[in-house]
Amino acid sequence: xxxxxxxxxxxxxxxxxxxxxxxxxxxxxxxxxxxxxxxxxxxxxxxxxxxxxxxxxxxxxxxxxxxxxxxxxxxxxxxxxxxxxxxxxxxxxxxxxxxxxxxxxxxxxxxxxxxxxxxxxxxxxxxxxxxxxxxxxxxxxxxxxxxxxxxxxxxxxxxxxxxxxxxxxxxxxxxxxxxxxxxxxxxxxxxxxxxxxxxxxxxxxxxxxxxxxxxxxxxxxxxxxxxxxxxxxxxxxx
Numbered sequence: 001x002x003x004x005x006x007x008x009x010x011x012x013x014x015x016x017x018x019x020x021x022x023x024x025x026x027x028x029x030x031x032x033x034x035x036x037x038x039x040x041x042x043x044x045x046x047x048x049x050x051x052x053x054x055x056x057x058x059x060x061x062x063x064x065x066x067x068x069x070x071x072x073x074x075x076x077x078x079x080x081x082x083x084x085x086x087x088x089x090x091x092x093x094x095x096x097x098x099x100x101x102x103x104x105x106x107x108x109x110x111x112x113x114x115x116x117x118x119x120x121x122x123x124x125x126x127x128x129x130x131x132x133x134x135x136x137x138x139x140x141x142x143x144x145x146x147x148x149x150x151x152x153x154x155x156x157x158x159x160x161x162x163x164x165x166x167x168x169x170x171x172x173x174x175x176x177x178x179x180x181x182x183x184x185x186x187x188x189x190x191x192x193x194x195x196x197x198x199x200x201x202x203x204x205x206x207x208x209x210x211x212x213x214x215x216x217x218x219x220x221x222x223x224x225x226x227x228x229x230x231x232x233x234x235x236x237x238x
Contacts, residue, residue, distance in 0.1 A: 003052075003053040003056070004053075005053065005054065005057050006038060006040050007038040007040075008034040008035045008037070008038040008040040009054050009057075011037065011038065011237075012034045012050070012051075012054065013033060013054055013058075013080075014031055015030055015064075016030075016065065016078065017033075017056065017080055019161075019169070020077070020079065020080065020151060020165060021164065021165040022077065022078050022079075022150055023076075023078055024073055024075055024076035024077060024078070025075075025152055027047060027078045028044070028047055030043070031047045038054070040107070040118060048067070049069075050077065051065050051152050056142055057232065062082065062083040063080060063081065063082055063083060063084075064080075064081050064083055064168075065078055065079070065080055065081070065230075066078070066080075066168050067168075068167060068190060069085045069188060069190060069206065069208070070164045071116070071161070071164070071167070071195075071206055071207065071208070072154075072191060072207075072208075073208060074206070074207075074208025074211070074212070077093055077164045077165070078182065079165050079169060081168065081169050082169075083133075087144050088100065088103075088104070088173065091103065091152070094150070094179050097132040098132040098133040098134075098135055099143050099146075100128060101130050101132045102123075102126065102135065102140060102143055102144075103147060103152065104232060105130075105163070106118060106123050106126070106144075106147075106153065107174075108159065109123065109126075109132075109221065110160065110161055110162055110168075110182060110193065111174065111178050111181060111182060111193065116161050116193040116194030116195065117159040117160065117161050117194070118159070118160050118161075118190075119158060119159055119160075120141075120155075120158045120159070122138050123144065123160060124137045124141065126140075127139070127140035144152035148160075151163045151164075151165040151166070152165070152166045153166070159204050159225075161193060161194060166194065167190075167191055171190065171191045175191060181199075183195070183204040185204060185205050185206045185209050186203040186204065186205050186209075186224060187205055187209035187212075187213055187223070187225055188206065192204045192206050194206065194207055195207070196210050196229075196231040198224065198225065198227065198229065199227075200221040200222060200225050200227040201222060201224050202222045203222065203223040203225075205223075207234045208234075210229075210231070210233060210234060211233065214229065220233060
C-alpha cells in the first residue's frame with residue numbers, strides 16, 4: 001500500500017511543478033523546508049523515499065518525478081514528467097508547427113553530431129528550409145532563445161545542446177526515434193548525448209562519468225572491452 005501523502009509532499013510537488021526541473025541540492029533544501037513547515041518527520045538521506053511516495057500517488061495521473069544528471073557537471077536533477085503524452089506532442093500546446101519543426105531539426109543536429117552540440121549557424125541555416133513555414137533568421141534566433149528559457153535547449157558560446165530537463169523528459173522518445181545513434185551511458189545507464197565513445201567496442205560514457213570512472217586509473221581502459229581509452233579524460237588537464 002502506498003505511503004500517505006502529507007502537506008509536505010504536496011508543497012514539494014507544487015514547487016517542483018512551478019520550476020519544471022530542480023537541481024539536487026535545491027531539491028534537498030526544499031525537502032527539508034517542506035517537512036519543517038508542515039512538522040513532518042525529516043531525514044536528510046530520505047529524499048528519494050519522499051519522492052517515491054509522491055510518485056505512487058502521481059501514477060494514476062500518468063505523471064512521475066524523475067531523477068537525471070546534468071551532462072555538463074554530473075549533478076543530479078529532478079524533473080516532473082508527463083507519461084501520458086509523447087514529449088513532442090506535449091510541446092505542441094506551447095509552440096507553433098514551424099517552431100516545433102525547428103526544434104526537431106535542431107534535435108537531429110545535436111543527436112547526430114559527434115560531440116552532442118549544434119552550432120547556431122547550422123541551426124539558423126535550417127530556418128528557411130522548414131516544410132511547415134519558412135522562418136527568417138531573426139525569428140529563428142528568438143525561437144531558440146525561448147527554447148533555452150523554457151529549458152529544452154542549453155546554449156554555450158553559440159553552441160546548443162539538449163537541456164537536462166529535455167533529456168530527462170525525452171529519454172524514451174529519443175531512444176526509440178534515434179535507435180541507430182542514441183546510446184545509454186555504460187556507467188550510469190541513462191541516455192548520453194554529450195559522451196565519449198570507445199574506439200574499439202563503441203560503448204559511450206557521459207563526460208562526468210568518464211572523469212569519475214578513470215579518476216584512480218593510471219592507464220584508462222574501457223570498462224567493456226578493456227582496450228586503452230584513447231579519448232582525453234576531461235578534467236585531467238587542469
